[in-house]
Amino acid sequence: MEQLQDTSAEEPVLSATTVFASLAELREAPGYSPKAIAERLTKSLGTDAAAPLLGVSVELLDRWTSGQDAPNAEGRLRLADLDALIGHLHSAFTPAQAMLWMCSPNVQLGSRPIDVYRTLGSAPVIGAIRDHAQEAFR
Incomplete structure (x- = not known):
């Protein structure tokens, strides 16, 4: 039987300058502006659902989406x-599955994912989504 050779090359080394220069350009990229993100979230979730998840009023989210107002640093975060959370949900679930998963008790998180998101942010929920997706491939 023929053995496969390890042909993996070493990962290229990226300097911090290269990474941060790319991030500076990304901030101005059309798909990553606060307005573009607000538009994407309102199209995906609807304004009435997205605003409370962001901790802002519907009116303020409408202004961000229209470009009439720009979020401060906390709003951008x-x-x-x-x-990021919505992107991971879309990659792992259908919309109906995502809603059910977010609103159902999750043993790994110790609560419903929607409640964990509201208190701790997206990081633990995204970790649980990744674990769920990996389980699907086992």
């Missing part, structure tokens, strides 16, 4: 956090 909340947008990014919820956007």
Whole structure:
């Protein structure tokens, strides 16, 4: 039987300057602006659902979405956090499955994922989504 050779090359080394220069450009990229993220979230969740998850009023989210107002640093972080969560949900579940998963008790999280998100942010919920997706492939 023929043995496969390890042909994996070493990972290229990225300097911190390269990474941070790329991040600076990304901030101005159309898909990553606060307005674009707000639009994506309102299209995905609806304004009435997205606003409370972001901790803002529907009116303020509407202003962010229309570009009439820009979020402060905390608002930008909340947008990014919820956007990351929604992206992971879309990659692992259908919309109906995502709603059921987010609103059902989760043993790993010790609570419903929606409640964990509201208190701790997206990181533990995204970890649970990844674990769930990995279980599906075992």
